[in-house]
Amino acid sequence: MNDATISHIQNSGPAAIAWSAQMIRPQADQGVGTPASFVAKSFTLDSVRGTEILHISALGLYRAFINGQRVGNDLLTPGWTAYDARLSYQSYPVGQLLKAGENRIEIWLADGWLRSQMMWGQQPIFNTWGDQIAAIAELRGAVGMDDAVLVTDASWESGELPVRKSGIYFGEIFDARITPQVSAGTEALAFDSARLVPHETTPPRELEPLPVVRSWTDAEGRTVYDFGQNAGGNVAITVQGQAGAKISVEHGEVLDQDGQFYNGNYRTAAARLDYILAGGGQEHYRPYFTFQGYRYVRVTIEGEAQLLDIVSVPISSVSEVKAGFTSANPLVNRLFLNTLWSQRSNFIDVPTDCPQRDERLGWTGDAQVFAGTACYLADVQDFFRKWLRDLMVDQREDGAVPHVCPDPTRLKPQDYPGFYGSTGWGDAIWVVPWQVYLHYGDTALLQETLPAMTKWVDFVWSISNGPVVKPPRSWGARGFSFGDWLQPGGPSAKPLPTIGDDASATIYLYMAASRVAEIAGIIGDTATQTRLAAMAAEVKAAFAREFITASGRLAYDDQTSYALAFVNDLIPEDKRDAAKDYFRNAIARTDGRIGTGFIGTPALLPALVKIGDPSLAADVFLQEEVPGWLYQVKMGATTIWERWDAIQPDGTIYNPQMNSYNHYAYGAVCQWLLEAIAGFRPDANDPGFATVVFEPVIVPELSPVTAHHDSPKGRIEAQWSVDGDAVHYQFTVPQGSTGRLVIAEAYRNASLDGQAASGTVTGLAPGRHSLEFSYSPQRRTKSAGPNINARTP
Structure with missing residues (x-):
């Protein structure tokens, strides 16, 4: 990353304001892991405009009052x-x-992602x-006006909170007996305000609270509460008792084999809350500067205190659900809801892998396989645009x-050398913009990210x-x-075939070169289009020579190889x-079970449909x-x-060293549920759903x-039902769109709107359409499973 790249990324998006304020640090602050601090200022206004x-x-992190x-x-x-x-700023009326008269502003500050623990284990x-x-703050008279009423500078005061x-992984300790008191001044820091960019997406906000569904007391007298839903967020408590009494909250996702509270998979993340009572009436608390991933909490009370109420408050940057799917199979319906909840839990300002352990990082591989699903389930156009701008900052000079x-290792390379450059992960740089383009028609984002x-x-x-990529085996190697x-x-006695790194990396090079060539064509960069299209053709030919035998068998003979190919x-x-067989x-070697991982799984079912075997899918x-999946x-997964x-x-x-119960990657199957089973998708030639393609895959066991x-x-x-071999498919083209219907050859005697x-x-045309046809797929007799009560988002 060079200065020109940073400047380009900083200046993309909404116009920033011209700052006159200074970035000020509280002199009361004692460093990472110590009490949080505030900066404050009293000021007088002759009148208030209201604007x-x-x-x-x-x-x-900050919270202002x-x-x-x-x-x-x-x-x-x-x-x-x-x-x-890049540092976001917010603007609030x-x-x-x-x-009119004397006013006071306080800005509470805490470690947050800036300086609390990042990364895991012993390092x-x-x-x-x-x-x-x-x-840094400025109070102005109205939007677009330059009259700063108040700015941060070294005249402000500070004190402890x-x-x-507090810490992202640690949790929070809050002592309600302490009232913020001024104890020190502030110091202006050397800071380039050109780093400041207007907030580019919806910040995390609270969702509807989840009540306790059951609770019990363990052998040590601690109470365990089950909220019925794994989520990312915080608990909110109401307590009453004597000053100095303490309520301690531990978080967990699952119970152990004996039904006891468990959070061994959190590794070094303490994931705890300690609230020390002020005494004298009911007290309400929810954390200020952290979040956790949990379904269960274990509460310990020390001293004279009562827990009067506790709820789970999920938080997310994506609160409005944009898609739904139901079928006759309750396990499938719950799987869809599970994916919604995992997206909510992990779309907390950045697309993270998990919300609970000492990680919670924006893994690029997870994001790229899930991006298409994410665009269906929520409005993520701004969310991904913001994250991609950070990704361009973090991209290394050689393109890795x-x-x-955001990458904690870029400024600390000695701690995690070579933490970049994996195929299937780095490909987020083109997969995510492409999915945003398909769903929102966003050519500006393609233009912005094409150089990266x-x-x-x-x-x-x-x-x-x-053209044949041969990645080194050792971590950190280029x-x-x-x-x-x-x-x-x-089984350990006879492990199943697994795709080699060389095959997967070569496939991804082909995918990247061909798609980026197409993107270059869309935005008019014909030189890049021509060069990368030629590269893609060379890689495709090399893949066939290197990884496909004369009989049509792929070199590693595993599900991922065939699916991606x-x-x-x-x-x-x-x-x-021959390759189909x-x-x-x-x-068949896996007894009909999944044999794919993060990059193979999203391709598995679409590949089986593509080879003409939807029943096997x-x-x-x-x-x-x-x-x-089921x-x-x-x-019991939620x-x-x-x-x-x-x-x-x-x-x-x-x-427990690597075992999260809230990871959205395998939820990418919901893209297949919507695009294949429900049968609608965007058209790459007319994106943003200007044209909607309808092409249903009928699985009678799911009817209706x-x-x-x-x-x-x-x-x-879209909806369909099956009666014998008769299928009734209804679909709606939205206003402003055009529909295109693809009728499979296996769908006989089809009639559209009569x-x-x-x-x-x-x-x-926009509006509802009805398709009738006959279809007789291979039948199965497997049970759909027990009834599952799914919590509706």
């Missing part, structure tokens, strides 16, 4: 960015909080983006894209200086690849039929044993697991199916 605006940001009243309702502000290059990073918390310690973004995409493609080629992360290994048209026509055999999807639902085998059939918990998506053009709806139809029907 006053507070522009505010911080190094660390004017005359004792909170400013705004956003959480974890100013958010998480690549702080050394505050006229209603001001008064945590502290003070990642700086070791000083600070605030009741927040005695980091494993996580191109640098990434050239980096991957350079790993082995040729071009190291995670491959098909967490691919099931099968078929989805991306990498198998020559003369070998396709090898693909089916790869699934249905078999794999609906089977209920491990590894399988297995975890049967085991969010998506990181591992297929996170809990064994006998209830034992997998190794109902789905919708609130697209930028309006609500898309007229005979076949093949592809274009130019369908």
Whole structure:
């Protein structure tokens, strides 16, 4: 990353204000892990217009108060960015909080992502983006006016807060006996206000609270509360008791095999809250500067105190649900809801892998496989645009894209050397903008990110200086690849075939080069389009020579190899039929179960449909044993697991060193549920749902199916039911869109809106349409499983 890149990223998006305020640090602050601090100022106003605006940001996290009243309702502000290059600021109307005469503003500050622990285990990073918390603020008369009523400068005061310690992983200790008192001054820091950018997306906010569904007392007298839903957020408590009594809250996602509270998988994340009572009446508390991932909490009371009420308060940057899916199978319905909850829990300012353990990082691989699903389930256009700008900051000079973004290792390379450059992960730099383009028609984002995409493609080629990519095996080596992360290994006596890093990396180089060439064409960069299209053709030919035998068998003969190869048209026509049989055999070897990991799983079911075997796709999807999507639902999951085998059939918990119960990656199957089973998707040639493609895949065991998506053009709806071999499919084209219907050859005697139809029907007008046809797929007799009561978002 060079200065020109930083300048380009800083200046993208809304116009920033010209700051006159200074970034000031509280001299009361004693460093990371010590009590939080505030900066404050009393000021006098002759009158109040009612149009006053507070522009505010911080190094660390802040919460602002004017005359004792909170400013705004956003959480974890100013958010998480690549702080050394980009720092968001928020603008709040505050006229209603001001008064003529004397006023006072307090800005509470805490460590946050800036300097509390990042990374895990025995090698945590502290003070990642700086070791000083600070605030910058300006109070102006109205939007667009330059008359600053108040600015931060070294005349402000500071002191300690009741927040005695806080951290993203740690949690929070709050001593209500302490009243903020001025004890020191402030100091202006050297700070370039060009780093400040207007907040680019919806900040995290509170969602509807979840009540306790059951509780019990353990052998040590501690009370365990079950909120019935794993989520990212915080508990809110109401307590009463004597001054100095303490309420301690621990968080957990699951119970152990004996039904006891468990959070061993949190690793070094304390994930705790301690509230010390002030005494004298009811007291209400919810954390200020942290969040946790949990379904259960364990509460310990020390001293004379009562817990009068406790609720779970989920938080998220994506609060409005934009899609729904229901079927006759309650396990499938719950799987869809689990994916919604995992997205909510992990879309807290950045797309993280998990919200609970000592990680909570913006893993690029997770984001790229889930991006398409994310665009259906919520409005994420601004969310992803903001994150991609940080990703461009974190991209290395040679084009390597980091494993996580914002990247704590970029400024601390000695702690985690070479934490970048994995195929399937760095590809987020082009996959995510492409999905945003498909769903929102956002060509500006393609234009903005194309240089970074191109640098990434050239980096991957350079790993082995040729079309076949051969990643090194050792962590930290240039071009190291995670491959098909967490691919099931099968029985130890005879492990199942697994795609090699060379094959997966080469496939991803082809995917990247061909797609980025297409993107270059869309925005008119014909030179890049021509160069990368030629590269893609060379990689495709090399893949066939290197990884496809004369008989049509792929070199590693595993599900991921076939799935990715078929989805991306990498198998020559003369070998396709044989490869289909090898693909089916790869699934037969796993007894019809999933044999794919993070990069193979999203391609598995679409590939089976593409080779003309939707019944096998249905078999794999609906089977209920491990590894399988529905297995975890049967085991009581309310969010998506990181591992297929996170809990064994006998209830034992997998190794806690890497075992999250709130990871959205495998929830990417919901894209298939909407695009294949419900049968609607955007058209790459007319994006943003200007044209909606309808092409349903009928799985009779799921009948009836109902789905919708609130697209930028309006609500898309689809539903179908099966009666014998008769199928009735209804779909709605939103106003402002055109529909295109693709009728499979297997759908016989089709009629559309009462007229005979076949093949592809274009130019369908907005409104509801009805398709009738006959279909007789291969039947299965497997049970759909027990009834599951799903919590509706």
